[in-house]
Amino acid sequence: MLENNISELNEKIQRESAFVDMLTMEMHRVIVGQKQMIERLIIGLLSNGHILLEGMPGLAKTLAIKSLANSIDLSFSRIQFTPDLLPADVVGTMIYSPRNEEFHVRKGPVFANLILADEINRSPAKVQSALLEAMQEKQVTIGDKTYPLPDPFLVLATQNPIEQEGTYPLPEAQVDRFMLKLVITYPTKQEEKVILRQNINNDVFSTRKILKPADIQRAREIVKEVYLDEKIENYITDIVFASRFPADYNLKKYKDLIRYGASPRASIFLAMAAKALAFIKRRGYVIPEDVRAVAHDVLRHRIGLTYEAEAENITTEDIINEILNSVEVP
Amino acid sequence: MRMTMNINFRHIFISGLILIVVAFNPAKADPQKAVLSLDTSSIRIGERVQLRLNATLPKTASIFWPVISDTLSGKVEVSAKSKVDTNATSRKDFVTYSQNIIITSFDTGFHYIPAFTIQYAYSGDTTRHELLSESVYLKVRAVEVDTTRAIRDIRGPIQAPLTFAELVPYLAALAIIALIIGLIWYYLWRKRMNKPLFPVMTRPLGPPWEIALQNLVLLEEKKLWQNGKIKEYYSELTDILRHYLNQQHGIEAMEMITSEILSAYDLAGLQADSRHLLAKTLEKADYAKFAKAIPQRSENELSMTQARQFIETTKPLPVENKAETEIKTAQSPDPEIKA
Numbered sequence: 001m002l003e004n005n006i007s008e009l010n011e012k013i014q015r016e017s018a019f020v021d022m023l024t025m026e027m028h029r030v031i032v033g034q035k036q037m038i039e040r041l042i043i044g045l046l047s048n049g050h051i052l053l054e055g056m057p058g059l060a061k062t063l064a065i066k067s068l069a070n071s072i073d074l075s076f077s078r079i080q081f082t083p084d085l086l087p088a089d090v091v092g093t094m095i096y097s098p099r100n101e102e103f104h105v106r107k108g109p110v111f112a113n114l115i116l117a118d119e120i121n122r123s124p125a126k127v128q129s130a131l132l133e134a135m136q137e138k139q140v141t142i143g144d145k146t147y148p149l150p151d152p153f154l155v156l157a158t159q160n161p162i163e164q165e166g167t168y169p170l171p172e173a174q175v176d177r178f179m180l181k182l183v184i185t186y187p188t189k190q191e192e193k194v195i196l197r198q199n200i201n202n203d204v205f206s207t208r209k210i211l212k213p214a215d216i217q218r219a220r221e222i223v224k225e226v227y228l229d230e231k232i233e234n235y236i237t238d239i240v241f242a243s244r245f246p247a248d249y250n251l252k253k254y255k256d257l258i259r260y261g262a263s264p265r266a267s268i269f270l271a272m273a274a275k276a277l278a279f280i281k282r283r284g285y286v287i288p289e290d291v292r293a294v295a296h297d298v299l300r301h302r303i304g305l306t307y308e309a310e311a312e313n314i315t316t317e318d319i320i321n322e323i324l325n326s327v328e329v330p
Numbered sequence: 331m332r333m334t335m336n337i338n339f340r341h342i343f344i345s346g347l348i349l350i351v352v353a354f355n356p357a358k359a360d361p362q363k364a365v366l367s368l369d370t371s372s373i374r375i376g377e378r379v380q381l382r383l384n385a386t387l388p389k390t391a392s393i394f395w396p397v398i399s400d401t402l403s404g405k406v407e408v409s410a411k412s413k414v415d416t417n418a419t420s421r422k423d424f425v426t427y428s429q430n431i432i433i434t435s436f437d438t439g440f441h442y443i444p445a446f447t448i449q450y451a452y453s454g455d456t457t458r459h460e461l462l463s464e465s466v467y468l469k470v471r472a473v474e475v476d477t478t479r480a481i482r483d484i485r486g487p488i489q490a491p492l493t494f495a496e497l498v499p500y501l502a503a504l505a506i507i508a509l510i511i512g513l514i515w516y517y518l519w520r521k522r523m524n525k526p527l528f529p530v531m532t533r534p535l536g537p538p539w540e541i542a543l544q545n546l547v548l549l550e551e552k553k554l555w556q557n558g559k560i561k562e563y564y565s566e567l568t569d570i571l572r573h574y575l576n577q578q579h580g581i582e583a584m585e586m587i588t589s590e591i592l593s594a595y596d597l598a599g600l601q602a603d604s605r606h607l608l609a610k611t612l613e614k615a616d617y618a619k620f621a622k623a624i625p626q627r628s629e630n631e632l633s634m635t636q637a638r639q640f641i642e643t644t645k646p647l648p649v650e651n652k653a654e655t656e657i658k659t660a661q662s663p664d665p666e667i668k669a
Binding site: 005006227229231232283284285286287288289292324325326327328329330 | 561565582584585586587588589616619620621622623
């Protein structure tokens, strides 16, 4: 028998989370495969966390975000980051009108519910900073006036792998502001075949508007209520601390391979993402499975590796795996 | 006249012959003598030189050898002296006594070394005879100083080689320092590992399944759920099962979530019939631990029973019993038992 408030929450979640399946199905009409990416996009939407997507070109990153925006009745703008982009091109600027002899504010594309910052690492640091400040503050100052950004406000940035030429890697402090970093992989052979057929036969669908911003707002409030036990809190802090002090968690061999561990934002986002995942799974409480499921996406951009680690071909994925296999589950 | 000259010549010849024989007859010559000699008569100041005193005397005579004091004269010092030695001579009834004296002097100039008197007496005769050596001169010269050259050390200080005895104190100090560092390191290591300073020798425990069953009994005795400690009860219950899976079946369940434990259980090829017991217990525990679930009394008891059943059914069979069972099954005439 569950405690009354958890039982009620479970029932409420059963009712309110029905849209998740609808949204997923709608997305899958357009995107073949990439089930995990779609689930994580919904997690970001439900927990008000910005998402960084990384993957080779042509893996439906942009399409997925566009489809998500289309499915929800939200304003959407796409900013293609280029080397010559200026901060004013993102946030907006003051324009002088000779007719009225005064300055008018022209708001930039950042004033939308869903922002697709495409290839964010193709622009220099000052442009990246302009967007990342807006992400953090949820407001933009143009001239001497501050304008709040619409709610919900979610940035979904795509990034080409750093190894590609002509890219400006995001600084660690900026990357830390993204709740999740998703690494998009190639579709399976079967999925690739379906993609091929759809495109040859012009069976490419577009998503329908099936949700309203109010649905998302309501769902967000319920996600906040999802019960997070102290044992789970301890588990989260143990995982984060293991990334900072690996020797204390029987991971002495990683001590010299980790340059810096996950920040306190990692703990916050791990908890928020786990709650959102519990909501998606129709549960009113978080279990260790939820934390583990989102741990890679929350931590992979928050752990810095040393040169020794790079020389030994050890990736953050390896370190996160070792941490999860070493930290005792409650 | 001629006859007189012949007689005179004959006398002279005989007399001469007698004189030659007497003079050169060694048997008749008296060999008793004392000789004092220096290796060199000229030395540099402070240099040492050997003074040798030899005396040839009858073998049967009693000898009273002179006593050599620390100085021979006011300015000639005796550094060392040998014992009086004896040597045979060409004449059997005589023997040569000798003593070597090392002398030195720190005064320049000519130094007179007086003659030594050696007394002796024949056997049966109390009269003492004396034999006197010659005296000698020793020239002691100063070191010539080349005033045109700068003053310098004659020779640099010589470093004496280190002996083991000299090294012992340093080696002991090093050993003590190493011991202290080792003890500090051991203390910090034990503290870091959260272990007592001195390991406690405990009796070897039984097999993991036996320990798990004992722990279940202890958990029951704690009466946790009866006192409202539901979460603690299920945490301990699942920990017992997870430790058992780890130690008995090599499934690292302590670091696994429920779904992973069940997957690992399937992969390990353990009894499929018992899987549901594990799954039900873990899932029920997850509710209690993470969702504030308050299972009923019967559910709490059931979880304990299921945990016990799971251990009983998945514990390894005793080797002897297993073999006996196989033999009995093979020998049984009853086809049902064989099946």
